[in-house]
Amino acid sequence: YPIPKRRFRAYFYLEKYNCLIEIEGGIWNQGRHNRGYGYASDVRKYNDYILAGYKLLRFTSDDFLQITKNEYYPKEYVKSTLEKLINPNEYK
Secondary structure (H helix, E strand, C coil): CCCCCCCCCCCCCEEHEEEEEECCCCCCCCCCCCCCCHHHHHHHHHHHHHHHCCCEEEHHHHHHHHHHHHHCCHHHHHHHHHHHHHHHHHHC
16 A cells, blocks of 8 residues: 555555554654644645545554454444445435
8 A cells, every 4th residue: 555655654454445544653742643743744644645545544542452452442433434434325
């Protein structure tokens, strides 16, 4: 899932859904993702993903840990979200 002339990669690629998953780290300690330069870079990266035809889901690192533990965001939530991305007209 590379983007031509860009050197970044998403955390996960779900081929069945053509969906990239990004995990935002450092949100509570003024990390890269929520300071000026890093935030601006991320916005451009996400736009590049979408313009290249990918769907995109973003999670905080806390959320992702809960997903993997099947506590806060059950895996069914992720699956239903992906289904909505694939078949948006069924959920209007």
